[in-house]
Amino acid sequence: MKLLRYGPAGHEKPGLLDEDGNVRDLSGHVADIAGDVLLPGSLARLRALDAASLPRVEGNPRLGACVGGTRKFICIGLNYSDHAAETGAQIPPEPIVFMKATSAMVGPNDTIEIPRNALKTDWEVELGVVIGKTAKYVSERDAMDHVAGYCVVNDVSERAFQAERQGQWTKGKSADTFGPTGPWLVTADEVPDPQALPMWLEVNGHRYQNGSTATMIYGVRFLVAYLSQFMSLQPGDIISTGTPPGVGLGQKPPTYLKPDDVVTLGIAGLGQQRQNVVQG
Incomplete structure (x- = not known):
């Protein structure tokens, strides 16, 4: 579904x-x-x-984030071997975990607002994992029983806030509109292998990201089990699992979003997003 x-x-x-x-x-x-x-x-x-x-909805309605009532939006950093290489970072010995504020969540085609005083607003196409059943201290063997399905996430990031303003990454990840989610939640029965999904992202028609979940360092099964050792994962929680290479930070020279840009992205079988960029 x-x-x-x-x-x-x-x-x-x-x-x-x-x-x-x-x-x-x-x-x-x-x-x-x-x-x-x-x-x-x-x-x-x-x-x-x-x-x-079921009643058919006429016209072309706005789509909201595909999941409501999300209490935790958990993100994994540097989780693609080829993305780690492009940023010059070492592969982390354990997953890098940070939180994105749930207030950042918007619909898949809603506008992205560049925050005031932002300098380096970036894009990241990511596979979102939606929890369907509470997971607490689960094993890798049982982890997938707790996954309701998958969705596309654009983990929009303000790199200057994230890396140049001290402290943790959260403040560079949590601005309003920094979490386009959807267009839909594809239930797990329709995604036989979440580690074999092509994914892409374009800005103004130029393809910057062209990767696959096959290069994830820590896969979905491992991440669900791993995170459940530190916090309970509850229905509607989202794990955004990292991004492949091609982010703006990795360009030579670095390239960042600006007003009037158009971002399009998608993951095979999970749908596509399109966002106009404005100054907040």
Whole structure:
């Protein structure tokens, strides 16, 4: 299934994408794509519905972040061997973990706002892992039982805030609009191997990132198990798993986002995003 949330910001309704690419309304069955709706039993009940019998949403509605009520937006840094090489960083002996504020989450086609006083706003296409069942001290063997599905994330980053202003990375990752998420949550049964997904990102039609989840250092199974040793992972939590090479920081010379840029990105089978860039 491809689950989504549509409508004005802050007032999104639950929906799904049918086989013909139509948005179907799920409001008669669930209140939101959030919380217990992501449990395995709840997803099974949604999967059993006849999509053609659901109300069709006319027009081209705005899509919100594909998951609601997210309490933790957990990011993994330098998790692609080829990206680590491009930045001149050593491969970390354990995953680099940081948090992105959930208030950064926006829809997949919403505007990206460059923060005031920002100097180096960058892009990062990433595979998002959506937790469907609480994970606490789980093993790698059982880790995938706790994954509801996957989505596209643009981990927008302000490098000057992140690396030149002291302290942790969070303040360079958490500005409003820095977390476009979606367009939809693709349930895990439709993604047989999350470590074999081509991914790409373009700015103004120029392709900067052209990678694959195959080069992740720490894969989805490991990350779910690893993170669950330090904190419980709850339904709706998102793990953004790192980015392949081609970020603006790695260009020669470095290249960063500016007002009027257009960012497009996608992951095979998970959909695409498109964002206009403005000055905040």
